Amino acid sequence: MTRKKQTKSGLRGVVQRFGVSMEPVLLRRFDALIARKGYTTRSEALRDMVRAALAEEVLTDERAEVVATIVLVYDHHLRNLTAKLTQHQHDTLDLITATLHVHLDEHRCLEVLVARGRYGRVRRLADHLISMKGVQHGDVLVTPLG
Ligand code: NI
Missing domain, CATH: 1.10.1220 (Arc Repressor Mutant)
Incomplete structure (x- = not known):
């Protein structure tokens, strides 16, 4: 019909x-x-x-220029997680343009990263951070720059 x-x-x-x-x-x-x-x-x-x-x-073009907001909530007591997160951010300095850290409570931290660059790299960075063991919540908002 x-x-x-x-x-x-x-x-x-x-x-x-x-x-x-x-x-x-x-x-x-x-x-x-x-x-x-x-x-x-x-x-x-x-x-x-x-x-x-x-x-x-539409965001299938890995080379598209984007800006992304990556949000992570994680347990900072978890062994090596904070160090790994920090190391990863130092390895991708050309992508990360700003970070915000909030100590939520005794155990949990909130981190907001603003990443800018090619979609493929930004997406892989977000996926990698969000999938880390100990990250309780992760989200990414991608905005194409065109
Ligand atoms: Ni903290």
């Missing part, structure tokens, strides 16, 4: 419908999430999620 619809990008196109199967628990969480975000329909929420995923997919 198809129908004409004005899309968010302003382009008229044929909208296609498709069925989505989901476990009830997952669907309830999805509904709660999109209600919090202010969506009135699942379709609109799903469209935005697909758009976001596609925008991310």
Whole structure:
């Protein structure tokens, strides 16, 4: 079943419908999430999620110039982790343009790194830091510079 619809990008196109199967628990969480975000329909929420995923997919050019914010929360008691994190940052000085360190509590530290350079190197740096043992939370926000 198809129908004409004005899309968010302003382009008229044929909208296609498709069925989505989901476990009830997952669907309830999805509904709660999109209600919090202010969506009135699942379709609109799903469209935005697909758009976001596609925008991310644009970043497949390893040579694209980007700036990235890397966020790490880690246990600074963990043996060698702090030293390894610091060493890694010293090895990639040409990428890291700023850092912020916050002592969260007795055990945990928050570190925010701003990295700038080719997407491939920035991505590998982020992946490496985030996957280190003892890093409890890691996130990276990549913005293409064009
Ligand atoms: Ni600290």
